[in-house]
Amino acid sequence: MCALVINVDGIEANQNEKEIESINGYLHNDNIDKIYEKYPLTKAQQDIIVEYFNNKNSNKYNICFEVVFSENYDKDKLNKVLNKIVNKYYVFKNNIIFKNGIFYQQPNNKKIKINCENIKLEDYLEVKKQFNLPLELLSGESFYIKHYHVENKNYILFNIHHVFFDGISVKLFIEEIINLYNNNKFINKNVYLGFVFRNE
Secondary structure: OOOEEOOOOOOOOOOHHHHHHHHHHHHHHHOOOOOOOEEEEEEEHHHHHHHHHHHOOOOOOOOEEEEEEOOOOOHHHHHHHHHHHHOHHHHHHHHHHEHHHHOEEEOOOOOOOOOOEOOOHHHHHHHHOOOOOOHHHHHEOOOOEEEEEEEOOEEEEEEOOOOOHHHHHHHHHHHHHHHHHHOOOOOOOOOOOOHHOOOO
């Protein structure tokens, strides 16, 4: 089960603007606009990978959370925003590859499609119990995102490996959803790539 539950009822896109601006500056790197064939792992990522392959059946390094949107959010518009975000940032399209004895992360251009599923509350609760499953990095299963519409509320379940995502990324991801939902632009085109580079 996802340990972190985030309820965004009543949150506006422009809240904590200075704080988000500060975080963006911390993550931003002018040298990462070009998308290369493959990227080296940072030292922090290498350490995570080593532990991961020592115990591939563990969910220790999963970043798993649930975001709850009130009935004020239109499910179709929210779903379009969600799909736009995951297809915009390469962190959601990174694969771990092993080449010449070295692990790399490799972007791909595969189109990601997340559908909104209407289900009953009891069915959703069962899905949530089973959502924090181990991820298979070398097969390209570095994350799962599901969007459910349950009794007029929208629930997004998110499970991504820590090798690509961290706690700050969670906050920025949610702020990005709210920002785009309110018809604003992307906060920062490099915001999710920053985690890859900031330890180098």
